[in-house]
Amino acid sequence: MSSVDVSTGVSADVLVEVTDLTVGFGSLRAVDGLSFTLEKGAALGLVGESGSGKSTVASALLGLHRGTGADVGGSVRVAGIDVQEASDADLGRLRGGKAAMVFQDPLSSLDPYYAIGDQIAEVYRVHARVSRRAARARAVDVLDRVGIPDALRRSRSRPHEFSGGMRQRALIAMALACEPELLIADEPTTALDVTVQAQILDLLHTLREETGLGLLLVTHDVGVAAESVDEILVMRHGRAVEHGPVGTVLGAPAETYTQDLLGAVPRVDARRVRSEGSSGSSPEASSAAPEVVLEATGLRREFGRGKRAFAAVDDVSLTVHRGETLGIVGESGSGKTTLGRMLVGLLKPTAGEIKPGGGVRPDVQMVFQDPVSSLNPRRSVGESIADPLRARGERDEGRIRARVRELLERVGLEGAHYDRYPHEFSGGQRQRVGIARALAADPRVIVCDEPVSALDVTTQAQVVALLGELQRELGLALVFVAHDLAVVRQVSDRVAVMRRGRIVEQGPADEVYDSPQDPYTKELLAAVPALDPEVAAQRRAVRRELATA
Amino acid sequence: MSEALVASQAAGTDVSVPAASGARQFWRRLRAQRAALVAAAVVALLVLVALAAPLLTAIEGQDPFTYHPSLIDSARGGVPTGSFGGITGDHWLGVEPQTGRDLFARLVYGARVSLGVALGATVVQVLIGVVVGVAAALGSRWVDQLLSRLTEIIVAMPLMIMSLALLAIVPSSFPRPLLVALVIGLIAWGNTAKIVRAQTLTLKQLDYVSAARLSGWGTWRIARRELLPGLAAPVITYAALLVPMNITVEAALSFLGVGVKPPTPSWGQMLTAADVWYQAAPQYLLLPAGALFVTVLSLTVLGDGIRTALDPRAASRLRIGTGRKGEAKADASTKGASGKDAGTKGDVRTEGATTKSTNSKEATS
Amino acid sequence: MSGFGGFVLRRGVGTVITLLAISVIVYVVFFVTPGNVAQITCGPRCSPEQVHQVAQQLRLDDPLYLRYWHFLQGILVGQDYSTGTSVEHCSAPCLGLSYQGDQQVTQLILAKLPVSLSLVFGAMVLWLILGVGTGVLSAWRRGRFTERLLTGITLAGVATPVFVIGLVLMIVVCGQLQLLPFPQYVSLTDDPEQWAWNLLLPWLSLALIEAATFARLTRASMLETLAEDHIRTFRAYGVGERSIIGRHALRGAFAPIIALNANNVGSAVGGAVLTETLFGLPGIGQELVHAVNVVDLPVVVGMVLVIGFFVVIANAVADVLYAVADRRVVLA
Secondary structure (H helix, E strand, O other): OOOOOOOOHHHHHEEEEEEEEEEEEOOEEEEEEEEEEEEOOOOEEEEEEOOHHHHHHHHOOOOOOOOOOOOEEEEEEEEEOOOOOOHHHHHHHHHHOOEEEEEEOOOOOOOOOOOHHHHHHHHHHHOOOOOHHHHHHHHHHHHHHHOOOOOOOOOOOHHHHOOOHHHHHHHHHHHHHHOOOOEEOOOOOOOOOOOHHHHHHHHHHHHHHHHHHEEEEOOOOOHHHHHHOEEEEEOOOOEEEEEEHHHHHOOOOOOOOHHHHHOOOOOOOOOOOOOOOOOOOOOOOOOOOEEEEEEEEEEEEEEEEHHOOOOOOOOOEEEOOOOOEEEEEEEEOOOOHHHHHHOOOOOOOOOOEEEEEOOOOOOEEEEOOOOOOOOOOOOHHOOOOOOHHHHOOOHHHHHHEEEEEEEHHHOOOOOHHHHHOOHOOOOHHEEEHHHHHHHHOOOOOEEEEOOOOOOOOOHHHHHEEEEEEHHHHOOEEEEEOOOOOHHHHHHOOOOEEOOHHHOEEEEEHHHHHHHOOOOHHHHHHHOOOOOOEEEHHHHHHHHHHHOOO | OHHHHHHHHHHHHHOOOOOOOOOHHHHHHHHHHHHHHHHHHHHHHHHHHOOOHHHHHHHHOOOOOOOOOOHHEHHOOOOOOOOOOOOOOOOOOOOOOOOOHHHHHHHHHHHHHHHHHHHHHHHHHHHHHHHHHHHHHHOOHHHHHHHHOOOHHHOOOOOHHHHHHHHHHOOOOOOOHHHHHHHHHHHHHHHHHHHHHHHOOOOOOOOHHHHHHHHHHHHHHHHHHHHHHHHHHHHHHHHHHHHHHHHHHHHHHOOOOOOOOEEEEEEEHHEEEEHHHHOOOOHHHHHHHHHHHHHHHHHHHHHHHHHHHHHHHHHHHOOOOOOOHHHHHHHHHHHHHOOOHHHHHHHHOOOHHHHHHHHHHHHHH | OHHHHHHHHHHHHHHHHHHHHHHHHHHHHOOOOOHHHHHHHHHOOHHHHHHHHHHHHHHOOOOOHHHHHHHHHHHHOOEEEEEEEEEEOOOOOOOOOOOOOOOHHHHHHHHHHHHHHHHHHHHHHHHHHHHHHHHHHHHHOOOHHHHHHHHHHHHHHHHHHHHHHHHHHHHHHHOOOOOOOOOOOOOOOOHHHHHHHHHHHHHHHHHHHHHHHHHHHHHHHHHHHHHOOHHHHHHOOOOOOOHHHHHHHHHHHHHHHHHHHHHHHHHHHHHHHHHHHHHOOOOHHHHHHHHHHHHHHHHOOOOOHHHHHHHHHHHHHHHHHHHHOOOOOHHH
C-alpha cells in the first residue's frame, strides 16, 4: 500500500483521478480503497488475478455501476468530470465521448443483428450532431484506420462474419470514432490467439503514438501489460499491492505478492528445469531406448459432410514414450483438441491408426480444460473418482473409499473431501480432482487438454508442478495440449507445433523454441508477450519485419 | 437420482456451504417466491378437493349424478325453482338447469376430471417425449433423422383439431376421461421430445460425460447416471407448463361436446350452456369459469416458480435491473460469490468454444 | 446468398415430406380404424344400401396402399365419383364427398375459408400489436409499478381459456351492456365496416390469450437481451435507454417472436374453432365441430388436412423468416 504513488501533477494534465474508490456488491467488496491517477497520454496497466476487482475499476471509471444496486464510494474524476456526481447527460457525454471502452469478448460485445458500420455510426451520432450519411462515412474512416481491409464493404458485414481479431479491431474503431482522450481496455486480447493478440497490442501501441490517447489496460496477463503500458498497478482483493513504472515493478518487485505472481508466470525463453530426483524416468537420462506407450500414424479427422466437410486433423503422426511429456501447441482451430480426443479414443479417426487402439481404454486417460464442466455437479467428487475403479469391477466399498482417499491426498486434497460436491471447490482444486480421477484408472498415458488455461497464473503453476511430480513418481507419459507456448515449454520434453490440422514442426523442446525452423513457429514465438519492456520492443520490431517480409 | 439426493443430504449436514443437491436448493429457491408459494397452496387445495370429492359431497349429502326434477321449473324452460339458482341448505351452490343435478357435487367432481386428465396427458407426453428425445440424441444418425422427422410431423399437427377429430371416431364405450388424456398425450409430445433431445445433446458434449466414457462405463450406465439426472430440471420445468395447457385443452374439448361426455361432470362441459343460463343465475358461468381460471393461473404461477427455482441463472438474468432492491442485491452478491467462476470462465480461450461448435456441428449433421 | 437459397430449398423439401407424412397418418388413422369403416363413415343412420355404396366409394376391397394412392390422386389431379346413377367429377384438389348432403368437401371448405381466415388473420394482427407492445412496455418500465401491473394482467390473460374470455365478452358486451349486437358474419366484400364490427369480439377473444403469451415472451427475451454484453457496450458509449430498448433489445426479440407466432398458429386455429362455435361464425371450425358430431369422416379428414396444410406452411414460412431475422441460423 505504501508504494502507491499518488503524484498530483498540474490538474490540467490529469486525465483520471481515482481517490479511495470502493465498490461493494452486497456483502462483497470488489474494490476496497483504491487510489491512482493517470496523466494525459499516459498508459497504466491494472494487473491482477481473477477476483482482484480490476474489471470493476474499469466499469467504475465510466459510472457503469449507476442504477445496478452496487455501493460505490470515494471519488472518480475522468477528463474533468466527477463520475459520481455527474448528471446523466454529463455521464452520457463522458461515455464514448471522452473515455471509450474496449471489452474482452469482441463477439458478444457487438450487437449480432446490425452491420458493424451501422453500430459505429450509431455511437458516433450520440456524440456528434451529424447526418446518418456522415456518421456512416466516419465509421468507414475509423474502420480503415484500425487496419480493416476494404473497410467500405466490410462495414456492411455483421459481427459473426468477422474473425475474432477483426472484431476486436472493429471495437477499437468504435472507441476511436468520437476521438476520446482515454481508452479503457478490459482484457482486450484475452479471447484472442497469441498472434492476433500481438497484432492488436501493436495496433494499440501505434494509435497511442499517433493520437496521444491515454490508456488504461486491465489484464490478468503480466506480459500483455509489459508490452503496452508505462506504469503498472498490481491489484489483489480489491486493493493496490504495488504501483510504479513497468521496469521497476516487473524488474525489481518490492512486494512479496508481486514477486510470487511474477515467479509463477511461465517464460517462453526459460528451459525446462527437471528436479534432480528424476533419474531413470527422463528419456535423455536413460541409456536404453525408451518404451513407446502411444503411437499414432497418419491420423485424419473430418467433420461435416459434402461441401462443408473439412479436416480438423490431417495426416498427423506422433509417438509418446514412457515417462516423457509431449507438448502439442497451436492456436484455436489448429486441431489440437481434436487430436487429443482421438488419442484417448473419444473420437474415431477418419483415417490413420493409433497403437494401442480400439476406442477408450483405461491406460490412456484425459484431464479436461474446463474445471466446471468436467465434473458432474450432481455427484460427489469421490464418486466421480471412483468411477474407473467400479467400472473395472471393484465391488468392495471399503477398498474403493481407501483408494479414492489415497488419490485425493496424492493430488494435494484431503481424503475427507470424498463426499463433497464440485461447486465446493475452486477451479484449481477441481482440476486436481480431475487429475485424481485420471489416475484412478492406473494409466500409462494422460492427455491433458488445456489443463491450466482456465486457471489463474499462480494456481496454474501449482497444477503444472503437480503434474510434473506425478510423472516422475509414476513414470507417466503426458501429452500436454495447450495454446500457451510458455506453459508448454515449461512442461515438455518434446514439442509438436500444429497449424490447420497439421504438425508443422516437431522436435526436442529446446531445439524448437531456441532455433525454430518453420516460419509459423517463428511467428508464434515472436508474438509471445515478453515480461521485459525492452525485449517487448525488440519483439515488436521483429514482428514488423516478419509482417513486411 | 435418489441415490445422489440421499448422498448429498448426508453431505449437506457437515459442510457449511449448501450441498449441490438439486432438491435442497430447489426448495430454498421456491420458498423465496411468495407468489409461487401461494400458487402451490392453491394447487394443493385443488388436488385435495379432487381427491376428497366423494367425502365432500357426502358431507353435503348429494352426488353429481342424481336428477332433481322437483327443483326444476319446467314451465320456465327448466330454470331451477327458488332464488339464486336454487341455493339451499341441501344444495350449497344450487342445481343445474333442466336436470336439477347438484352444482357443488358436479364442480368438485369436475376437479377430479380436470386434474386427472391433465396429469394423465402430461405423464404420457413426458414419457414419450423423454424416450424419443433421448433415443434421438443418443442413437445413430439414422435413428436421429427418423425420430427428429417424426417429431417435426407431430409438432406440426394442430392439437385441438386432431384431438377433436380423433375423439369423434373412437367408440363411446371407451372410458372417456382416459381417452381424452391418451389422445392429448399421444398428439402433443413433440415439443417435449425436442427439448429433451436438445438438452441431451448439450449434456453429451460436457466433459464429465467424456470422462465417464474414459473410465470404462457403457452407454446405458452413462445415460442413467450422467445424462438423465441432468434432464430432470428441464423436463420438470416443461411438464409444469404442460399441465395447465392440458387442463385448458380438456376443458375446450368438453366445451365443444367431444371431450368428457355427460353424465361425467367436467368444467368445460358445464360452460357449454352458460351463455343461455347465466341470466337465471350467474354461477352457471362464474363457477366453472372461475374454477378453470384459478386452476390454470395457480398452475402457471407455480410452473414459473419451479422454473425460477430450477434455473436461477436464467431467472436472475431476467430479474437484472428490476430495481427491487432486496432482490437486486441478492443477485449481485450471488454473482460476487460466483465471480471467481465467472472470472476463470472468462479466461478460457476461444479454443474451447471452437471445439464445442465443431462438435455440435458433428452432432447436427 | 447461395447458402440462404439452399436453406430455403431444403426447408421446402422438408415441408413437402411433412405434408405427405401427415396425409398418410391422417388417412391411416381415420380410414383404417377397427370396425366397419363404411358404417362409421356413413354414420349410424345409414341404410345397408348406403353403407354398401360408401364401401365402394372408399374402395374398401382394395389394399391399403392403393386406397391411399387413390386418395392422394384425388387431391393432386381430381377424381370421378359414381353416385349410383350419375358420375360426378371432383376436380383437384379433391378431398372426397361429404355424406351429409353429398357435397364436395373441397367446395364446402372453400365456402367456409374466408370466415376463418378473416378471424385468424385479424386476430393475429391484434395479438402481435397488443402482445409485443405490452412486452416492450414491461421491459422498458422494468422494476416499476407499470411492469408489475402488466405482468399481472398478462398472467391472468394466459390463464383464461379462449372460450371463457369469449363467453364473458359476449355476455357482458352484447348481453348486459348491449354495446354491440351478437356477432353475425358479414363478408368483407359486402360491407367492410360491418365485417369489422361483427368480428371485433371474436378477434378480441382469440387475440387476448395469445397476446398475453406474446407479451410474456417479448418481455422475457428483451430482458435477456438487456443482460447481454453488447448492451453493456452501447451503455458504455452513452447510447440512450430509448435506443437500447427500441433498437437493440427489441431486435433481439424478433426471432423468438417469429418462432412463437409459427408455433402458435396451431393453437390459434384450435382457438378459432372455439371462437367460431361460440359466436356462431360459419367458418371451418364450426363446420368441423358439426362434422365431428355427425361423424362425417370425409369432411373431418379434409378439414384436418387443410388446417394441417396451413399450419405446416406457416411453420415453413416462419422458419425462413427466422433465418432472415437471424442469419446465423443458416450457417449452423
